[in-house]
Amino acid sequence: MSAVLSSRRHLVRWAGAALLGLATVALSAPARAQTLTVSAAASLTNVLRELAPKFEAARPGVKLQFNFAASGVLIQQIAQGAPVDVFISADEETMARGIEQKLLDAGSRRDIAANQVVLVVPKEGAPKVGALADLGTAAVQRIALGKLASVPAGRYARQSLEKARLWTALEPKGVFADSVRQVLDYVARGEVDAGFVYATDAAVMADKVRVVMRVEGHDPVRYPAALVAEGRQKALAGDFLGFLLGTQAQAALARAGFGRP
Amino acid sequence: MIDLSALLSGPGAAPLWLSLRVAGVATLLAWLAGMALGWLVARTRLPGRGLLEALCMLPLVLPPTVIGYGLLLLMGRRSRIGGWLREHFDYSIVFSWHGAVLASTVVALPLVLKSASAAFAGVDRTLEAAACTLGQSRWAVFVRVTLPLAAPGILAGTLLAFARAMGEFGASLMVAGSIPGRTQTLSMAIYDAVQAGDDDTAAALVLITSALSVAVLLLSNRLFGRSA
Numbered sequence: 196m197s198a199v200l201s202s203r204r205h206l207v208r209w210a211g212a213a214l215l216g217l218a219t220v221a222l223s224a225p226a227r228a229q230t231l232t233v234s235a236a237a238s239l240t241n242v243l244r245e246l247a248p249k250f251e252a253a254r255p256g257v258k259l260q261f262n263f264a265a266s267g268v269l270i271q272q273i274a275q276g277a278p279v280d281v282f283i284s285a286d287e288e289t290m291a292r293g294i295e296q297k298l299l300d301a302g303s304r305r306d307i308a309a310n311q312v313v314l315v316v317p318k319e320g321a322p323k324v325g326a327l328a329d330l331g332t333a334a335v336q337r338i339a340l341g342k343l344a345s346v347p348a349g350r351y352a353r354q355s356l357e358k359a360r361l362w363t364a365l366e367p368k369g370v371f372a373d374s375v376r377q378v379l380d381y382v383a384r385g386e387v388d389a390g391f392v393y394a395t396d397a398a399v400m401a402d403k404v405r406v407v408m409r410v411e412g413h414d415p416v417r418y419p420a421a422l423v424a425e426g427r428q429k430a431l432a433g434d435f436l437g438f439l440l441g442t443q444a445q446a447a448l449a450r451a452g453f454g455r456p
Numbered sequence: 457m458i459d460l461s462a463l464l465s466g467p468g469a470a471p472l473w474l475s476l477r478v479a480g481v482a483t484l485l486a487w488l489a490g491m492a493l494g495w496l497v498a499r500t501r502l503p504g505r506g507l508l509e510a511l512c513m514l515p516l517v518l519p520p521t522v523i524g525y526g527l528l529l530l531m532g533r534r535s536r537i538g539g540w541l542r543e544h545f546d547y548s549i550v551f552s553w554h555g556a557v558l559a560s561t562v563v564a565l566p567l568v569l570k571s572a573s574a575a576f577a578g579v580d581r582t583l584e585a586a587a588c589t590l591g592q593s594r595w596a597v598f599v600r601v602t603l604p605l606a607a608p609g610i611l612a613g614t615l616l617a618f619a620r621a622m623g624e625f626g627a628s629l630m631v632a633g634s635i636p637g638r639t640q641t642l643s644m645a646i647y648d649a650v651q652a653g654d655d656d657t658a659a660a661l662v663l664i665t666s667a668l669s670v671a672v673l674l675l676s677n678r679l680f681g682r683s684a
Contacts, residue, residue: 265651267651267652267653268651270653271650271651271652271653274653336548337551342634342648342651342652344648344651344652344654345648345651345652369635370551370633370635371633371634371635371636372633373651384528384532384533384534385532385533385534386528386532386533386534386550386551387551
């Protein structure tokens with residue numbers, strides 16, 4: 196009996212300590228470093244992560260925080276008041292929407308890079324695909340592309356397929372992903388037979404996906420960047436835009452396969 | 457003001473019917489499996505039944521993303537099961553509404569299982585024994601005595617399971633994706649509408665979902681009193 200009681204008392208003590216620990220973590224003051232938040236198109240994930248330490252090294256006390264997702268999702272978050280300083284889109288359309296809604300500083304807008312849409316298939320076990328028209332064969336059951344409403348890469352792909360007069364036939368095979376990186380993941384896992392991503396995405400997973408062809412017939416893929424109108428650190432945010440256009444960042448973008456702006 | 461009837465025949469129709477279909481089938485499967493497992497746990501001395509129960513209860517405490525990822529690893533094209541199904545039947549559960557049913561069943565199962573095992577455990581054994589002495593077979597005792605006595609508890613759990621299946625999002629999104637007209641359920645359509653900034657559609661879909669949920673809760677209160 197007393198053994199049961201004492202073990203229960205132990206348990207209560209442990210639970211109390213755990214709760215106290217949680218409360219301490221929850222209430223502790225945030226670090227004092229100056230944080231710059233950048234919402235960027237998912238396709239920029241690797242290259243921006245690689246560049247972050249270089250920007251931070253030149254400005255002690257500054258920390259970069261990234262938020263990667265589909266451009267349409269990011270602008271929506273900003274519209275709802277997300278505390279973001281810099282927005283980098285993967286297409287003109289989303290950028291124009293942000294400027295039109297006065298969410299972004301129109302004057303700060305700069306193109307920082309360009310890209311190319313490619314058709315990829317899983318490296319292993321993929322059906323034979325050599326051209327867009329091959330996507331219509333019965334062997335190809337599922338084609339991944341970004342959600343048309345929020346993912347620029349999905350819209351570029353639709354544009355090309357419409358131009359090739361294939362969209363109506365292929366749409367039923369479409370599996371629509373949250374971002375271009377999810378398309379890449381679906382193809383890499385072999386859950387779909389083909390997908391539309393950027394050349395730079397395909398390069399990130401070169402061991403798992405194979406590039407069939409460059410896809411033409413869509414608007415040029417450019418990455419416009421701009422300061423968020425409600426950002427609190429315009430000067431620092433402006434510095435970051437300048438950094439992205441500088442030689443160091445442009446060299447890293449080129450290495451990753453991005454084109455010149 | 458949102459015109460509900462216009463929405464029900466427009467963009468809300470397909471997600472609503474799909475949600476009802478997915479949740480309906482998932483609830484049926486969870487009901488059958490939950491009852492069988494509840495019986496095993498409450499009324500048998502099967503070795504390892506505690507572990508089995510704990511495994512089946514896991515979806516209640518695990519993040520939906522873990523369930524989704526687990527199901528992908530288990531049933532995806534590159535997995536043993538998924539690969540076998542694809543090779544022999546040219547069938548794949550991923551990115552089809554069956555995938556959403558699977559995910560919803562897995563997350564709804566604990567709710568039926570828990571209430572069923574409690575209900576079976578609460579059945580008065582002397583009534584079963586009496587039925588036995590009156591010459592009823594074991595199956596007849598189960599169907600005519602045990603099941604009716606346990607029914608309220610099982611039904612309450614099943615209704616909750618239906619509500620949970622209707623609200624399933626994370627695991628289903630990972631397994632079935634959100635393909636308009638095919639795997640896009642109500643909760644996914646809301647997610648997509650919000651992401652795309654289509655607030656009118658989102659609000660209308662939220663209204664539909666809320667109305668359905670309230671209806672389920674009211675039904676449950678009506679059937680089982682305030683305590684259910």
